[in-house]
Amino acid sequence: MKLEGTADFRYEPQDVWTALHDVDILVRTIPGCKSMEPDDEGGYVVAVSLGVAAIKGDYEGKVRVTDVDFPHHYVLDGEGAGTPGYINMKVDCYLDTVVDGTLMRWSCDAEVGGLIAGIGGRVMTGISKYMAKQFFKALNDEMKNLFEEKKTKSAEG
Amino acid sequence: MVDKQKIHLTVNGTAYDREIEPRTLLSDFIRHHLDLTGTHVGCEHGICGSCTILMDGLPVRSCLTFALQAEGKAIETIESLDKNGELSPLQNAFWENQGLQCGFCTPGILMSMKAFLEDNPKPARDEIREALSGNLCRCTGYHDIVDSVVAAAEAALSSGTAKA
Amino acid sequence: MKPANFEYFRATSIDHACELLSAHADDAKILAGGQSLIAAMNYRLARPQVLIDISNIDNPSQITDETDGVRIKATTTQAIAEHDPVVRERLPMLVDALEHIAHFQIRNKGTVGGSIVNADPASELPAMSLLLDAEYEIQSKSNRHVMAAEDFFITYMTTALQSDEVLVSILFKEPPKNCGWALHEVARRAGDYALVGSAAIIALDDGGKCVHVRVVLFGVASTPVRAKAVEELLVGQVCSDELFEEAAKRVSEVVDAESDVHVTDEYRGNVAEVLTVRSLVDALNRAQTAS
Numbered sequence: 001m002k003l004e005g006t007a008d009f010r011y012e013p014q015d016v017w018t019a020l021h022d023v024d025i026l027v028r029t030i031p032g033c034k035s036m037e038p039d040d041e042g043g044y045v046v047a048v049s050l051g052v053a054a055i056k057g058d059y060e061g062k063v064r065v066t067d068v069d070f071p072h073h074y075v076l077d078g079e080g081a082g083t084p085g086y087i088n089m090k091v092d093c094y095l096d097t098v099v100d101g102t103l104m105r106w107s108c109d110a111e112v113g114g115l116i117a118g119i120g121g122r123v124m125t126g127i128s129k130y131m132a133k134q135f136f137k138a139l140n141d142e143m144k145n146l147f148e149e150k151k152t153k154s155a156e157g
Numbered sequence: 158m159v160d161k162q163k164i165h166l167t168v169n170g171t172a173y174d175r176e177i178e179p180r181t182l183l184s185d186f187i188r189h190h191l192d193l194t195g196t197h198v199g200c201e202h203g204i205c206g207s208c209t210i211l212m213d214g215l216p217v218r219s220c221l222t223f224a225l226q227a228e229g230k231a232i233e234t235i236e237s238l239d240k241n242g243e244l245s246p247l248q249n250a251f252w253e254n255q256g257l258q259c260g261f262c263t264p265g266i267l268m269s270m271k272a273f274l275e276d277n278p279k280p281a282r283d284e285i286r287e288a289l290s291g292n293l294c295r296c297t298g299y300h301d302i303v304d305s306v307v308a309a310a311e312a313a314l315s316s317g318t319a320k321a
Numbered sequence: 322m323k324p325a326n327f328e329y330f331r332a333t334s335i336d337h338a339c340e341l342l343s344a345h346a347d348d349a350k351i352l353a354g355g356q357s358l359i360a361a362m363n364y365r366l367a368r369p370q371v372l373i374d375i376s377n378i379d380n381p382s383q384i385t386d387e388t389d390g391v392r393i394k395a396t397t398t399q400a401i402a403e404h405d406p407v408v409r410e411r412l413p414m415l416v417d418a419l420e421h422i423a424h425f426q427i428r429n430k431g432t433v434g435g436s437i438v439n440a441d442p443a444s445e446l447p448a449m450s451l452l453l454d455a456e457y458e459i460q461s462k463s464n465r466h467v468m469a470a471e472d473f474f475i476t477y478m479t480t481a482l483q484s485d486e487v488l489v490s491i492l493f494k495e496p497p498k499n500c501g502w503a504l505h506e507v508a509r510r511a512g513d514y515a516l517v518g519s520a521a522i523i524a525l526d527d528g529g530k531c532v533h534v535r536v537v538l539f540g541v542a543s544t545p546v547r548a549k550a551v552e553e554l555l556v557g558q559v560c561s562d563e564l565f566e567e568a569a570k571r572v573s574e575v576v577d578a579e580s581d582v583h584v585t586d587e588y589r590g591n592v593a594e595v596l597t598v599r600s601l602v603d604a605l606n607r608a609q610t611a612s
């Protein structure tokens with residue numbers, strides 16, 4: 001399954017990068033994320049619990065960031081499994097400077113197996129897009145808190 | 158193995174208490190547990206209308222109802238229409254106007270039309286056709302069924318009662 | 322064609338249903354009217370381990386007249402909503418849509434909330450929710466919140482409702498007074514799911530300019546869709562058949578139709594455009610008569 005999309009941010013690429021690599025922020029913004037702990041291999045162990053009907057269940061997996069070119073490009077490698085099935089994915093992320101902030105372009109190549117593979121490509125695509133939308137909306141809200149608070153504080157100081 | 162559950166309901170005026178598997182459809186409960194085989198089962202997904210019965214006076218698909226959902230309710234089936242072998246005016250109208258051929262769809266059509274005529278005692282032919290759209294008949298071409306419903310409505314009105 | 326077995330619980334209230342759902346969330350499904358669920362279970366396309374039946378919840382005041390619209394409890398049958406005097410007075414377009422749902426025997430059992438949660442992209446009530454800016458009241462054991470209909474539908478038969486949540490009520494907002502509306506469907510048989518459907522609302526100001534417009538399509542994508550690009554072209558304009566034809570070309574921006582055993586995707590796209598024009602023309606006529 002291949003998916004791609006874009007997301008707009010009103011902040012500089014290095015700020016977006018910071019947010020996208022902040023474990024606390026990720027735990028709060030990844031839909032259904034319960035925890036994210038560093039492992040021995042420079043990656044993270046992630047636990048996710050999803051409630052949307054067709055894919056509901058608890059998943060555990062590993063993610064790792066590779067091909068880093070700060071703050072322009074990275075690749076997110078992930079694998080996860082749970083009662084409803086398993087997923088292996090590679091997400092290619094580009095952060096480009098645009099007039100009013102950053103444009104993120106992402107493309108995802110995913111292999112899905114087990115029960116969830118029976119859902120069908122179109123439904124999976126719909127659910128994935130929905131989850132991406134939720135993630136980027138939550139991320140934008142987090143960044144607003146993070147950076148606008150900082151700005152207010154430095155203006156005061 | 159799922160435990161059986163108790164059910165209490167009234168069918169054609171008689172109260173029944175039974176124990177059934179939760180998955181028992183109301184259509185199968187009526188046919189297999191109560192031996193009332195006048196209710197026919199055609200498509201088993203709500204399209205054909207053969208299994209239509211009245212639940213608390215409203216026509217519903219008994220194949221799209223679990224028997225347990227009818228707990229405490231009053232069910233009427235095709236067996237409730239005649240009185241000691243004497244056809245009801247609605248049944249009689251179908252008899253006289255050849256509103257049936259093989260008869261498979263007829264129980265569902267009669268139960269649907271009984272409720273329909275109580276709501277709308279003087280229906281136009283178009284309204285009858287619309288009301289019949291939820292019952293499939295593969296023999297008659299519907300024309301004689303519409304005639305039968307018109308005749309039933311007229312008979313009910315001339316006898317001074319809206320009851321079909 | 323018999324359902325697989327399941328454990329059955331009869332909920333006595335929405336709170337009770339939420340308790341049961343929280344205890345069985347991973348395996349349970351809510352049974353309301355069952356007019357889609359039981360059919361799917363008869364085919365064993367659905368095999369829930371546990372059913373929580375909310376169809377017999379004692380439910381007074383199912384339909385309430387509120388300032389900005391009409392609130393309908395999710396367990397209200399489609400037939401009750403269709404014949405309710407408040408709904409008929411304030412939301413005649415909803416009555417039109419309800420009359421298009423299957424047949425009267427199905428509407429006697431099928432519920433307003435069930436049709437929405439089932440989220441068939443070709444069904445009427447999800448589309449009417451978008452047309453009437455509906456808000457859904459959602460409850461779980463520990464939480465209660467309101468979600469806009471436009472955030473609710475994810476894809477085919479899939480909604481943002483979490484596995485421990487129940488849809489409690491729907492607030493359909495009343496459009497501006499003196500608006501006109503129309504609904505058009507193409508289906509294989511009266512009462513079948515629409516191959517393509519379209520609905521529109523138009524309200525005019527004193528000068529005859531369009532001040533409020535909604536255009537919604539169903540059966541043409543993985544969810545019902547609002548054609549905002551069409552609406553944008555009409556707001557502030559004096560409407561005409563030519564303008565409608567021009568605007569309706571923009572439905573292609575939201576149409577993402579699939580071919581199936583009935584018709585091709587191209588057919589769906591063409592019919593979506595034609596039905597959009599018809600809905601807009603009829604809505605305008607009604608608006609002009611009303612004002």
